[in-house]
Amino acid sequence: QLQLQGSGPGLVKPSETLSLTCTVSGGSISSSSYYWGWIRQPPGKGLEWIGSIYYSGNTYYNPSLKSRVTISVDTSKNQFSLKLSSVTAADTAVYYCARQPHITIFGVVTSPSWFDPWGQGTLVTVSS
């Protein structure tokens, strides 16, 4: 059974860089069938997609965060990571990692789709 486990500091100072890692177990991050994504949820609010990465290193980022986000993958460790720079209090949120399957139409791989499963989430607070 595939599991995702996020890890990283729970407290980051304003203007610094938030760094989180997601470790995948029970399956390979190098599968051609999946992207791997980061989604965040501010306290009491909804879900916001941050970005997604393929095992080859191909990435998609949310345009609203693109200038501050870097997502990378380490296939040897079965991990992918998120870096968000110049954080402010508005970046305080629970950060989730999740697997994102490709849609396959008549055997042809098209695009990343929904998110399943999700990691347990890491609360990151931005505060001095």
Add this chain to the structure above:
Amino acid sequence: EIVMTQSPATLSVSPGERATLSCRASQSVSSYLAWYQQKPGQAPRLLIYDASTRATGIPARFSGSGSGTEFTLTISSLQSEDFAVYYCQQYNNWPPWTFGQGTKVEIK
């Protein structure tokens, strides 16, 4: 960016009753829509993908319908474990992949 709008924000339902949740897209997303359930302190769980296909292990009382811009999640007979927040998400036009703001299903 496609904006997803869910209604109502809160739905009060008695156990055993039917719940109907709506999700509207700002432009057509075909059938590329997923539904998630989130309980307090937990990560979201996939319920439905491709608008109407139940994910593995999801009870038959959950059903999804719709296409284009109008979608519905129906819970046929609410159980105590179904009181939660529900989100829709489109994957037709991206990036970004976008979520609705959520509908909270509470006990009446």
